[in-house]
Amino acid sequence: MTSRNKTRGPLGLFARYLPILDWGRQYDRNALSNDLIAAVIVTIMLIPQSLAYALLAGLPPEAGIYASIVPIMLYAVFGTSRALAVGPVAVVSLMTAAAIGNVAEAGTMGYAIAALTLAFLSGTILLVMGVFRLGFLANFLSHPVIAGFITASGILIAASQLKHILGVSAGGHSLLELMVSLIAHLGDTNWITLIIGVSATAFLFWVRKGLKPLLRKAGLGPRMADVATKAGPVAAVVVTTVLTWGLNLGTHGVAIVGEVPQSLPPLTMPSLSPTLVGQLFVPALLISIIGFVESISVAQTLAAKKRQRIDPDQELIGLGAANIGAAFTGGYPVTGGFARSVVNFDAGAETPAAGAFTAVGLAIAAIALTPLVYYLPKATLAATIIVAVLSLVDFSILKKTWSYSRADFFAVAGTILLTLGFGVETGVSAGVILSIALHLYKTSKPHVAEVGLVPGTQHFRNVLRHRVETDDRVLNLRVDESLYFVNARFLEDLIQSRVAQDCPIKHVVLMCSAVNEIDFSALESLEAINRRLGELGISLHLSEVKGPVMDRLRKSHFLDELTGAVHQSQYDAWAALTGRRPLPAAAE
């Protein structure tokens, strides 16, 4: 929660939903010039990228540019990040293609309308989540699952672009489908396209890896060298376009972008037909969540570098507005992109105004520059996508989680395999379900330690790990988990079999320092444990029960029926039940 929440009244509400009022008041000439420079650099980078991502989504190239104009402006008004650049991004473009590919044929009017509808639904979902402060829902995607999903998506995206490099037609949602389809069409390869595609890919890889050190050696500053390498795709676009035009390669079967309307973003209407909304709702939800997670991670990383704060719920509103903007201006689902935001930040953007200036730059490009991309080969765009997404592929998460936690490893591995095997929607849903299932499985069999007193202290630790003092008549158990329905019966069974083995036990003390909740199922189990121990002449005690848990227990009959007592600390329980009290106990 930021201090913005404390502002009340109609003006306060305004300020809450319009962060622009915050930074707009302090805007000065210095910020303006920094923002303008950043905007020029980002605009140049975004022109080929926007065309490429539209291609990835199966939409006409101009949709990528339109999706960058109005959404950027709306985010500038409603968003809280100062450097986030909103527009089409790789993963969301792929998810868009997967979602609308199920309801319409690529290239048709229905396909474009489905894209608008998807953006509209996604925007509405994000807005609703923001207004109801449901940003925490994004937490149900664990970090490793996100990492696995992004890696697998990167591979899928790269694979989906190979058809453009080869100049053949192919398709599919899973890696296997994509590969089978590609191999089946391998005979149709257009060799000129392949040469363009492979050269462009090789050039872009070299720009990414080799150019920067070269420029640094040539005496360029680190920031300028960085910016120059980001312009690599522009060079590839210019060179291959000129070649295709000069040698008239279009007539030799090289697929080109072709006619792109010279126009500002048009006014468009998403369809609200219940059938279409029904078909697209779940994909829109997944796109919203993935988009939000990607965007908020970028925004938080960049904000932390300048000690700024991001308000996740307001971010939902900013992204929601951006997507609704995309839906009415010929775009498709957008979010805060990693690459474009980092370029924006590195180029010195100070406020969201940089985004607004970028939008103006792209609007000029949409009117003035579109005829120039007529001869741009689609293979070049595919090459820019492949090089961009392969940097997302990072299998190190598998190694890291394997050594740290097997459950996390299985969640990541499952997400990667399911994404590659069944496509993005199955992959991300399965990732969420896997994470939750593994978490529940772990808590269903909690760690329970028998504890004893660390000599000379009031501190109790596991008898198996530490040299501690114990007493035959008193069984001290520390349950390392909240007690709730998933593990309620586990504790019943455990205590039953533990006291069955051990005759001298007269008291069982449950040390509740790690019990953060006792739900109704667990309460019933505790009642059963208390009753059964009572029948064996053993009394049940609790110690270190947390305030909120104790408040709850007081509302039930359990404390009246408890055969033993509730002790403030485990040491108090020990002193009372064994009579040994080397140190003074806690005041009750």
Added chain:
Amino acid sequence: MTSRNKTRGPLGLFARYLPILDWGRQYDRNALSNDLIAAVIVTIMLIPQSLAYALLAGLPPEAGIYASIVPIMLYAVFGTSRALAVGPVAVVSLMTAAAIGNVAEAGTMGYAIAALTLAFLSGTILLVMGVFRLGFLANFLSHPVIAGFITASGILIAASQLKHILGVSAGGHSLLELMVSLIAHLGDTNWITLIIGVSATAFLFWVRKGLKPLLRKAGLGPRMADVATKAGPVAAVVVTTVLTWGLNLGTHGVAIVGEVPQSLPPLTMPSLSPTLVGQLFVPALLISIIGFVESISVAQTLAAKKRQRIDPDQELIGLGAANIGAAFTGGYPVTGGFARSVVNFDAGAETPAAGAFTAVGLAIAAIALTPLVYYLPKATLAATIIVAVLSLVDFSILKKTWSYSRADFFAVAGTILLTLGFGVETGVSAGVILSIALHLYKTSKPHVAEVGLVPGTQHFRNVLRHRVETDDRVLNLRVDESLYFVNARFLEDLIQSRVAQDCPIKHVVLMCSAVNEIDFSALESLEAINRRLGELGISLHLSEVKGPVMDRLRKSHFLDELTGAVHQSQYDAWAALTGRRPLPAAAE
């Protein structure tokens, strides 16, 4: 885990899967006579009950009897409960009707085959769960959800039988559908049927409530009085059958049971058509889980009374075998029933042999007595069902959970409403999902307490609830929840905003006594917290980290990067950071 697990080798494996070897060896004349008496009483009770539940499941009456014969015998061999009586029960019969009603028309051959297939699938699922020791999966149904589901099912079942009392045809899965359908057919009411149905219902209610005190007054022992009242349905069956036969009421539109084949259970084959298996798999899973939960609760309650132990995983195998038996002998899904098991137990059953004798009794009934039920009115069977299930209806769980825990209350209320509104399958699935979602929601915003030292002790408690010692430079936070992906970001935000408010803080100590797990997502969050605090010149410390959690952390780089230290106890951390050490600290 019982000691049976410790037995190894082929004979041990035998003993594990065949509990009959346990009790069979010690079987004597005394146990035999007790078991025989119990079997006679249970057989008499089961004849009308089996016919009635078959009616509820939409199957011919003999299916109910067949479902009680071979399954009981198989359970006697494989089950671990000494008193559990396996056979058709109300809730599972209703779930069977709902499941197979979707794939076939009641009364057709396909319907009967679907019932066999459902039993086969359910048996296989239970067996597999047993072999892989997946009994814990049943814990995902919380106690309140089960209570709510049983209550709502009782109401649905009673409502579904009203058509037999009125003598009309009606149907539906939800309470609303059932009621609308009944009201639409109200005009077709058969008045003679109605008189029989209402009288039988009233008589059975009176037997349940009024007869027992009367018999006790007449000098009967409590156990005999109890057994006699359980024979009430038999009396109702005899009287109404004789009346219907004598007055020839069948010709006046009173629906009667009619011809029931005089035969031992036939050999039948479930269908394994992939379509049917696909359609019935999810219902079979739900039936398995609900059946298992009902059965294990009854078995554990009865076993506890005699200090016996139930092995849940072996119970799965026993119930699985029983259901597979039902599939091959003309039955339908079965489980351990509450009413019949309690009668069996009260009648003095000592071993599963009582069940085997009951099976013999029912087999004799199937051959010899079936012609006698020709004139039995269906309205009488409906009356026995209504009276039996209304005893399951208990809304007190709503009141109990409301006062103890709102989350549990919402889970129960949701389960009841969804079961009544959309039928049993939706109801129970929603119950599971609701329980899990509410649990995750609660853990997503954990309770975090700022703690201080209770004077004169080494014990730390919440500064808001106790009079404790604190230090301006040291922020001691006790997080009352395991740190995992759902709440990882929460802690980041919380610490960020807490240290932003408070300037003198130099050290943050996370007291981890309640942190039972730190998953990979939370590890990354801790790394981020450590880095950000470090940038502000604040060091991060941990205290009271549990053994298993510490083992994990040692495998990562986190401890190398940690700006502060890991302290064995919170008191050690306090002493080290404040220099105040009124009492000796724990040995490291």
